[in-house]
Amino acid sequence: PTSELHERAARARNILGDRLFILGHHYQKDEVIRYADVTGDSLQLSQIAGSQTADYILFCGVHFMAETADILTTPEQAVILPDMRAGCSMADMANIDQTERAWQKLQEYFGDTIVPLTYVNSTAAIKAFVGRNGGATVTSSNAAEMVEWALGQKQRMLFLPDQHLGRNTAVKLGIPLEQMAIWDPVKQKLELQCELEDVQVILWKGHCSVHMNFLPKHVEILRDKEPDRNILVHPECTYEVVSISDYAGSTKYIIDMIEASEPGSKWAIGTEMNLVNRLIKDYPDRDIVSLNPYMCPCLTMNRIDLPHLTWALEELVEGRVINRITVDPKTAEEAVMALEKML
Ligand code: 13P
Ligand code: SF4
Numbered sequence: 428p429t430s431e432l433h434e435r436a437a438r439a440r441n442i443l444g445d446r447l448f449i450l451g452h453h454y455q456k457d458e459v460i461r462y463a464d465v466t467g468d469s470l471q472l473s474q475i476a477g478s479q480t481a482d483y484i485l486f487c488g489v490h491f492m493a494e495t496a497d498i499l500t501t502p503e504q505a506v507i508l509p510d511m512r513a514g515c516s517m518a519d520m521a522n523i524d525q526t527e528r529a530w531q532k533l534q535e536y537f538g539d540t541i542v543p544l545t546y547v548n549s550t551a552a553i554k555a556f557v558g559r560n561g562g563a564t565v566t567s568s569n570a571a572e573m574v575e576w577a578l579g580q581k582q583r584m585l586f587l588p589d590q591h592l593g594r595n596t597a598v599k600l601g602i603p604l605e606q607m608a609i610w611d612p613v614k615q616k617l618e619l620q621c622e623l624e625d626v627q628v629i630l631w632k633g634h635c636s637v638h639m640n641f642l643p644k645h646v647e648i649l650r651d652k653e654p655d656r657n658i659l660v661h662p663e664c665t666y667e668v669v670s671i672s673d674y675a676g677s678t679k680y681i682i683d684m685i686e687a688s689e690p691g692s693k694w695a696i697g698t699e700m701n702l703v704n705r706l707i708k709d710y711p712d713r714d715i716v717s718l719n720p721y722m723c724p725c726l727t728m729n730r731i732d733l734p735h736l737t738w739a740l741e742e743l744v745e746g747r748v749i750n751r752i753t754v755d756p757k758t759a760e761e762a763v764m765a766l767e768k769m770l
Contacts, residue, residue: 450467512727541581586631589663
């Protein structure tokens with residue numbers, strides 16, 4: 428029974444004391460987040476991971492986040508992901524072989540005029556690729572600053588792996604849509620809307636399957652029915668959705684907006700279900716709904732559940748480190764170059 432699992436998890440957590448630190452991403456389930464020593468978005472969690480001294484860092488989030496934590500902690504500290512199946516489908520949309528091939532082609536087209544940027548939602552190998560090619564990582568909370576930085580370095584940038592965050596950020600900075608090309612990693616082809624020399628941004632053709640579930644029709648239906656409801660979405664939603672919403676921003680931005688809003692105000696939020704449900708529960712005096720009435724869970728984030736958490740904790744109590752995430756030193760060294768520019 429759940430109550431017994433909670434007792435076991437709490438007991439194991441207590442025994443481990445300050446040898447253990449638990450990080451919880453905002454998209455995690457309530458049954459898991461209650462054990463987190465700190466909750467945050469991916470930027471906050473990677474910063475916090477790097478400043479911890481605990482022997483064990485248990486990451487309740489997805490694989491790329493645990494990799495980043497391993498890169499930013501010491502080799503003696505063990506980073507643990509309670510379920511190895513907790514990946515990110517977006518991160519998996521850019522593998523290193525595809526990326527190296529794309530880079531070679533792009534160098535043929537544009538010579539040394541491109542700098543790569545990668546969303547932190549990418550594998551350590553992609554972060555390392557970006558680091559050794561002079562680029563940086565970005566998160567949804569600093570994408571605009573990082574894109575401005577990149578375009579201050581070189582005439583154009585390659586943005587991996589989320590085309591939507593890349594496009595929405597570039598539009599925000601005034602870059603015309605026609606000057607954004609798309610790199611299709613499957614066809615290994617550049618989709619152009621302008622002359623080659625006018626391209627400023629090359630967007631990797633990746634996406635988040637959760638945020639793709641928010642559609643323009645959801646915004647239009649709500650606008651029609653309830654014009655006074657504020658529409659607030661994550662920039663992993665398509666440009667078509669972001670451009671007709673009232674506000675768009677990172678996970679932290681979404682939480683801060685709700686916190687700062689007036690009691691009685693009405694909101695429709697376009698992001699992951701666990702976060703939307705938590706905001707509904709934490710702010711009962713605001714009227715909050717999901718922009719997609721069916722709610723959109725991130726299935727891989729949800730793989731971290733109470734049974735897996737309890738298992739990981741009890742194994743640690745027995746001195747066994749299960750599901751340790753390690754990044755090899757060479758990859759880590761190059762990835763750090765990309766991460767440090769951002770941090
Ligand atoms: P944040 O960078 O806003 O935490 O988002 C992480 C993520 O996976 C969004 O889908
Ligand atoms: Fe990846 Fe999307 Fe899940 Fe975030 S919500 S972890 S981007 S699949």
